[in-house]
Amino acid sequence: MNLTWHIxxxxxRRLRLPALAWLLLLAAQVIVSxxxxxxxxxxxxxxxxxxxxxxxxxxxGLVVSYILVAFLVLDDPLxxxxxxxxxxxxxxxxxxxxxxxxxxxxxGFVPVLVWLPWWLYCGWGWGDIVHSTLRVLCVQTIAxxxxxxxxxxxxxxxxxxxxxxxxxxxxxxxxLNLLTHWQEFPASLVETRLWMAAGLFLVCxxxxxxxxxxxxxxxxxxxxxxxxxTLAAAAAFWWPWDLTRIWQSDQKPMSGTERVSxxxxxxxxxxxxxxxxxxxxxMGLPEDSISASGIADVELRWPDGTRFRQDHLKxxxxxxxxxxxxxxxxxxxxxxxxxxxxxxxxMAREFxxxxxxxxxxxxxxxxxxxxxxxEAIVSATLVISQPIATRIKAEPPACSVWARITLRRPELLxxxxxxxxVQQSGKxxxxxxxxxxxxxxxxxxxxxxxxxxxxxxxxxxxPDVTEMHFFQVDRGDGNAAILSGSSAMSAFPISGKIxxxxxxxxxxxxxxxxxxVDRPGWLESTTLSAVAYRESGGFNREIxxxxxxxxxxxxxx
Amino acid sequence: MxxxxxxxxxxxxxxxxxxxxxxxxVVHDVTLAVPAGSxxxxxxxxGAGKTTTIKLMMNLxxxxxxxxxxxxxxxxxxxxxxxxxxxxxxxxxxxxxWMSVRQLLDYCRPFYPTWDAALEKKLLAQFDLPPARKLKQxxxxxxxxxxxxxxxxxxxxxxxxxxxxSGLDPLVRDExxxxxxxxxxxxxxxxxxxxHDIEEVERLCDWIGVLDIGRMQFVESTExxxxxxxxxxxxxxxxxxxxxxxxxxxxxxxxQGERVRFIASRYExxxxxxxxxEQFPAAAVQAFPMTLREIxxxxxxxxxxxxxxxxx
Numbered sequence: 001m002n003l004t005w006h007i008x009x010x011x012x013r014r015l016r017l018p019a020l021a022w023l024l025l026l027a028a029q030v031i032v033s034x035x036x037x038x039x040x041x042x043x044x045x046x047x048x049x050x051x052x053x054x055x056x057x058x059x060x061g062l063v064v065s066y067i068l069v070a071f072l073v074l075d076d077p078l079x080x081x082x083x084x085x086x087x088x089x090x091x092x093x094x095x096x097x098x099x100x101x102x103x104x105x106x107x108g109f110v111p112v113l114v115w116l117p118w119w120l121y122c123g124w125g126w127g128d129i130v131h132s133t134l135r136v137l138c139v140q141t142i143a144x145x146x147x148x149x150x151x152x153x154x155x156x157x158x159x160x161x162x163x164x165x166x167x168x169x170x171x172x173x174x175x176l177n178l179l180t181h182w183q184e185f186p187a188s189l190v191e192t193r194l195w196m197a198a199g200l201f202l203v204c205x206x207x208x209x210x211x212x213x214x215x216x217x218x219x220x221x222x223x224x225x226x227x228x229x230t231l232a233a234a235a236a237f238w239w240p241w242d243l244t245r246i247w248q249s250d251q252k253p254m255s256g257t258e259r260v261s262x263x264x265x266x267x268x269x270x271x272x273x274x275x276x277x278x279x280x281x282x283m284g285l286p287e288d289s290i291s292a293s294g295i296a297d298v299e300l301r302w303p304d305g306t307r308f309r310q311d312h313l314k315x316x317x318x319x320x321x322x323x324x325x326x327x328x329x330x331x332x333x334x335x336x337x338x339x340x341x342x343x344x345x346x347m348a349r350e351f352x353x354x355x356x357x358x359x360x361x362x363x364x365x366x367x368x369x370x371x372x373x374x375e376a377i378v379s380a381t382l383v384i385s386q387p388i389a390t391r392i393k394a395e396p397p398a399c400s401v402w403a404r405i406t407l408r409r410p411e412l413l414x415x416x417x418x419x420x421x422v423q424q425s426g427k428x429x430x431x432x433x434x435x436x437x438x439x440x441x442x443x444x445x446x447x448x449x450x451x452x453x454x455x456x457x458x459x460x461x462x463p464d465v466t467e468m469h470f471f472q473v474d475r476g477d478g479n480a481a482i483l484s485g486s487s488a489m490s491a492f493p494i495s496g497k498i499x500x501x502x503x504x505x506x507x508x509x510x511x512x513x514x515x516x517v518d519r520p521g522w523l524e525s526t527t528l529s530a531v532a533y534r535e536s537g538g539f540n541r542e543i544x545x546x547x548x549x550x551x552x553x554x555x556x557x
Numbered sequence: 558m559x560x561x562x563x564x565x566x567x568x569x570x571x572x573x574x575x576x577x578x579x580x581x582x583v584v585h586d587v588t589l590a591v592p593a594g595s596x597x598x599x600x601x602x603x604g605a606g607k608t609t610t611i612k613l614m615m616n617l618x619x620x621x622x623x624x625x626x627x628x629x630x631x632x633x634x635x636x637x638x639x640x641x642x643x644x645x646x647x648x649x650x651x652x653x654x655w656m657s658v659r660q661l662l663d664y665c666r667p668f669y670p671t672w673d674a675a676l677e678k679k680l681l682a683q684f685d686l687p688p689a690r691k692l693k694q695x696x697x698x699x700x701x702x703x704x705x706x707x708x709x710x711x712x713x714x715x716x717x718x719x720x721x722x723s724g725l726d727p728l729v730r731d732e733x734x735x736x737x738x739x740x741x742x743x744x745x746x747x748x749x750x751x752x753h754d755i756e757e758v759e760r761l762c763d764w765i766g767v768l769d770i771g772r773m774q775f776v777e778s779t780e781x782x783x784x785x786x787x788x789x790x791x792x793x794x795x796x797x798x799x800x801x802x803x804x805x806x807x808x809x810x811x812x813q814g815e816r817v818r819f820i821a822s823r824y825e826x827x828x829x830x831x832x833x834x835e836q837f838p839a840a841a842v843q844a845f846p847m848t849l850r851e852i853x854x855x856x857x858x859x860x861x862x863x864x865x866x867x868x869x
Contacts, residue, residue: 006667014655075653081617084652087645089637089668217619 007076007090007098012106014075015068019106022064026114029057029493033118033460036491036498039421041458042435047500051491058494065107065140066147070160072102073151078212080155086216096213103148107140115495119462122496123425128462132495135463139494149205152212153221170229178236183273186383188244188295188312195243197236204228244312254407254537256286262541264399268551270381274389276550279379280401280543287374288327289536293317294405296380300388300397300548308388308397313380315403328410328531329471331478343511378403392550399548402540408467409536415473415529418455418505428462429530439504452518453505455528460498467533472505476525479508483528560715560747561591561614565623568613583609584771586623591749591764598758598779599751600853601768607751608649610768611719614749615645628715641669644708647719648701654693658686658703662710669711677710683739684732698729705736718750722757730757737761759849767853769860779849786852787824787844791817794839804832808859820847820855 012019032054041047076085076095085095112133119129146167147160154160182190205228208221266279278298294315300308325331380401384392391397413427423432435456461468470483483503491498505526507518566587584606591597601607612618614625616635625632628639635643656664658681666672681688684702692700701721708716716737722730734757737748752758758765759779766776789807793815803810803819810819817837821829824844833842847855 003667006664010653010664013660014653081612082647082649082651084650086617087615087640087643087650088665089641091637094637 004094004097004101007095008101011072011075011098011102015071018068018071022068022106023110023114025057025061025064026111029054029061030114030118032057033493033498037430037432037458037460039434041500042456054491062143065143068107069103069144069147070151070157072099073148074155074157074160077155078152078216079218092213092216103144107144108137111136111140119495121425122430122460124428124462128428128464131464132462136494145202145205149208149225152209153218153225174233174236186242186310186312187314189242192241192243193236193239196239197232200228200232200235242312253539257539259284260539260541262403262543264401264543264545264548266551267548269389276382276384276389276392277379278382278399278401279377280403282376282378282405283374285374285376286407287323289407289409290324290533294378294403296401296403298380298382299400300392302395302397310382313382315378315380318377324410325480325531328412329473329480329529331480336477337510340511378405396547396549398546399544401543403543404538404540406538407536408533410531410533413465413468413530413532415527418523418526418528428465429459431457431459431530433457433528452507455503455505456500457503457528458498458500459530460496462496465532469531470501470503471529471531473527473529474508474522474525475527476519476522477508558593559590560593561625561627561749563587563589563614563623563625566610566613566620566625567622568609568618568620584613587773589766589773589776591747593747594745595763596748596750596761597764597766598762599749599766599768600753600755600758602753602857605768606771607768608719611717611751615717642714644713644716646704646708646717646721648721648723650704652692652700652704655691657689657691659688661692661703661707665707672711676712677706680706680709680736683736698725701725701733705733709736714746716746716748718748720752721750722752722754734760755850755853767856769857774856774860782852783846783849785822785824786847787821788847789819789821789829789833790843790845791833791837792841793817793837794841803836808855
């Protein structure tokens with residue numbers, strides 16, 4: 001171990017200047033992150049430029065990591081007969097250990113150490129920090145692993161770069177080919193194939209690295225790599241078995257989901273591709289959660305025993321109006337203004353008379369038409385061939401769906417008053433309201449046309465906050481409306497993301513003496529709330545129908 | 558006990574030439590033995606296969622046939638334990654040029670339990686190496702001396718020198734050889750040296766092996782080799798005589814008037830003089846000792862003409 005450490009110290013002395021440059025690059029990323037979260041981001045052009053600079057710094061960082069690994073390994077090359085170390089009492093294992101320590105410390109530990117103060121400043125919890133650390137390590141491994149493999153098979157940096165370019169081109173061509181045929185196979189099978197290919201490449205790379213350090217025999221190592229690469233390519237294109245069920249096991253039922261019932265409500269062919277979409281209605285969902293995603297196995301059966309089955313289909317979800325947000329934000333509905341309500345009812349009657357339909361509540365979360373507050377529609381899309389489609393139309397089959405539904409629960413991360421230059425950290429997020437810009441509005445008979453305020457927010461978000469929305473929460477009238485960003489640009493730190501969002505705020509309006517007015521004091525009682533939808537559990541359901549009648553696609557005529 | 562032994566050793570290089578089957582064999586059937594405590598010189602012209610033979614012995618290349626045993630261990634199994642007793646110096650070996658001489662020594666020291674700090678200090682002064690200067694800033698000779706210093710300071714049991722003199726000026730050569738000689742006197746070291754610089758080697762070696770086009774021509778002690786080669790000059794008393802069929806071990810015979818010259822490759826005073834008298838009665842025979850360089854040149858010529866004859 002002492003000798004390993006001794007070699008590491010030599011490597012560190014050798015690469016101290018590139019390592020310093022790498023450290024400065026990381027520090028620059030943190031500084032740019034800080035600037036991105038400042039009030040200067042109110043200027044869209046500045047934010048775009050700085051965000052681009054940040055992404056550029058990060059890309060350069062990955063390239064620098066890649067090159068650093070090459071320099072590190074090629075300082076004691078494993079190919080050739082003229083290396084200094086090879087006739088010294090240095091074992092291959094000792095050398096490998098020293099190189100791995102150097103890579104681990106320089107390209108794994110140092111980035112985490114540099115980012116840690118920033119993560120703490122952004123209010124991330126330990127869970128977020130561990131998650132981000134793993135993410136940084138994972139991305140660095142992806143950058144470093146191919147470099148390590150190639151560097152063990154070369155003895156010159158020029159050759160290393162040439163082989164890297166060739167590998168990049170091969171990977172690119174392979175990925176393009178794969179993407180071309182992506183749609184022909186279920187997503188879960190494609191996912192399995194990609195994992196298998198990546199796994200084979202990693203295993204084979206590890207074998208090559210070990211073998212080169214321990215034996216330094218180039219031809220067998222190249223042969224192993226070639227075999228591994230061929231196997232990985234074969235797995236990426238032709239692996240037949242879907243293994244995603246191994247790691248996507250059945251959901252453990254979440255309490256409160258026992259009463260959820262489900263039925264198949266509709267089936268249709270997609271107009272463009274002719275795929276079969278099967279829709280199921282879920283009823284009795286828990287009030288504090290939404291069903292956000294799911295996976296299903298679908299089987300069609302005909303009386304003659306013919307079966308058609310596809311597994312691990314991703315479910316898309318449309319929600320009914322749901323009270324989970326009210327639970328999360330602890331909103332107490334306040335009785336609405338009678339004069340305004342009366343006017344709205346009059347307006348509604350007038351619109352009905354004129355055969356117009358206006359949804360007064362469209363500011364609220366969008367919902368699937370016809371679904372209640374505890375309902376959701378989930379749909380699975382089956383890739384089918386023309387003969388199967390013809391048979392489904394001619395002879396409606398029985399259909400079974402085994403659905404594994406994931407539920408998410410909204411959680412309030414941060415709630416800031418609508419004032420300029422306020423910022424807050426906590427629960428995996430740092431948010432800064434950098435600008436409130438009043439906009440022009442025009443009063444009409446039906447209300448004020450145009451927006452009242454544009455709020456500019458910049459925020460850094462931890463990676464495990466996978467789904468997050470902003471809400472305009474009016475604590476005065478107990479309403480919450482989802483805000484859509486008119487434009488949002490992101491910089492992508494490996495460990496999270498920095499987003500600039502420009503959102504429109506619409507004040508609540510009251511009808512007073514023949515005109516619409518903003519509710520007095522609305523700005524003081526309105527907050528900007530960031531709500532994350534975190535996975536809270538799930539449940540499994542088997543749904544059957546004896547006759548799946550398929551609707552014809554709409555032709556648009 | 559032999560410190561190095563090779564039996565039927567053969568090795569090849571990978572090439573980019575398909576016509577050569579991607580590989581070209583440069584060493585064939587090399588058998589030699591280096592006794593412990595001796596200085597063995599492997600001589601041969603450029604491209605004879607000296608460096609490849611050393612690389613095969615040092616586990617830098619894998620033999621395709623035969624085997625080499627170094628310090629009693631199969632060369633393919635040489636590991637840190639054996640390398641801690643071997644000093645390998647080659648002009649081709651890439652030094653960590655970014656290090657200074659001091660850093661090189663500091664780096665090497667912990668790998669060798671037998672590192673002798675006093676010897677290091679002595680050699681550093683003797684070789685006149687600037688400790689603070691980076692290796693890349695040193696001249697070729699200085700770099701060679703730095704290699705030697707980093708390989709002598711731990712008193713290796715076996716010192717392997719691959720073409721150590723090429724490109725060195727006479728002064729540096731002398732310092733180099735003196736360094737090796739002085740240090741080898743300090744202990745029971747064995748030295749294996751490959752070179753085509755025969756004068757320098759002659760000062761050092763006890764044993765000689767001659768390699769030609771990848772094949773070992775002979776291995777012999779220097780004493781025996783120098784003893785059995787003589788330049789013979791015969792003065793014919795009765796005027797010029799026609800050279801008849803001469804014994805095969807009389808090489809490069811030539812006649813100039815009343816003088817006949819040849820190289821006796823199996824010289825024994827009485828037997829050679831007797832044979833001369835039988836060939837040239839009443840002639841005066843004079844035998845002159847030869848240098849190693851002269852012997853090498855004679856042997857090389859003889860091998861070449863033999864090879865030409867075989868090819869014809």
